[in-house]
Amino acid sequence: MRSTDLMSGPFGLLLAQQPKGGSSAVSDPNTTDLNKKYRALLDAILGSESVPQRVLLLCYQRIRQIHGLAVQNISVKEADALNRQAMSEFETGEQLALAAAEKIPYQHHELDDDEVERIKAHFGSDGSVSLLTALAFFDVSCRLDLTFTTTET
Amino acid sequence: MSTKPRVDSAIPGAPAEFGSVMMHTPDVLGRFGELYASFWQQGIVSQEIKEMTRIRNARITDCGF
Numbered sequence A: 001m002r003s004t005d006l007m008s009g010p011f012g013l014l015l016a017q018q019p020k021g022g023s024s025a026v027s028d029p030n031t032t033d034l035n036k037k038y039r040a041l042l043d044a045i046l047g048s049e050s051v052p053q054r055v056l057l058l059c060y061q062r063i064r065q066i067h068g069l070a071v072q073n074i075s076v077k078e079a080d081a082l083n084r085q086a087m088s089e090f091e092t093g094e095q096l097a098l099a100a101a102e103k104i105p106y107q108h109h110e111l112d113d114d115e116v117e118r119i120k121a122h123f124g125s126d127g128s129v130s131l132l133t134a135l136a137f138f139d140v141s142c143r144l145d146l147t148f149t150t151t152e153t
Numbered sequence B: 001m002s003t004k005p006r007v008d009s010a011i012p013g014a015p016a017e018f019g020s021v022m023m024h025t026p027d028v029l030g031r032f033g034e035l036y037a038s039f040w041q042q043g044i045v046s047q048e049i050k051e052m053t054r055i056r057n058a059r060i061t062d063c064g065f
Helices: A010-015 A031-046 A053-066 A076-084 A092-103 A113-147 B018-022 B026-041 B047-061
Strands: none
Touching: A010 A031, A010 A113, A031 A113, A031 B026, A053 A076, A053 A092, A053 A113, A092 A113, A113 B018, A113 B026, B018 B026, B026 B047
16 A cells, blocks of 8 residues: 555645645645655555555555445455454454454544554564554544545535 | 553663654654654644644543643
8 A cells, every 4th residue: 555545535635736826725835745744654654564465455444434435446345344344254464453443433442452462462563553553544544535525415 | 541552662671652662663753753843833723723623632532642
């Protein structure tokens, strides 16, 4: 995964706009700087060598589902399994990560010590920090896209 | 509202806290720091408003930090 995967929605498109003079909705001259640095942060998070890319992809898609967003870059079968939380269709590491991903959006305080210990045992300390940071920013990305999406009536 | 770290410090001998735990991913920590500095130091929205919203967010999410 790359930052472009998380920045293709309304927020990413808005942040990528070059500053214009006059009546542009995005006139902050620092937007370009924020865009560059935010994408660099996302690329660092997503470039982890301690967590398999498939784990990150599945977790991002599940968090998108929780927020009511369309899934991307996974099969219909995988999307259905995520939606049904059919954990038996995923590998051990994927199951551990998805269990945490399930809680990040709205139940983050219910991610308990035992769950984090199991994540550490499987992915190591580097991997657990990478994974939990990634989950947080998957949630951030979804919330930003929703914030900048108009609600049609 | 616990602030007890769940992951050990990446720096031998240093206590576990945000920075030392995030040193398990030094590249991420470095880029986060750059983004965070820009966010706070630049832009149209005042630091006072940013701080108010940060505190409010912490209350809503029950963040100990």
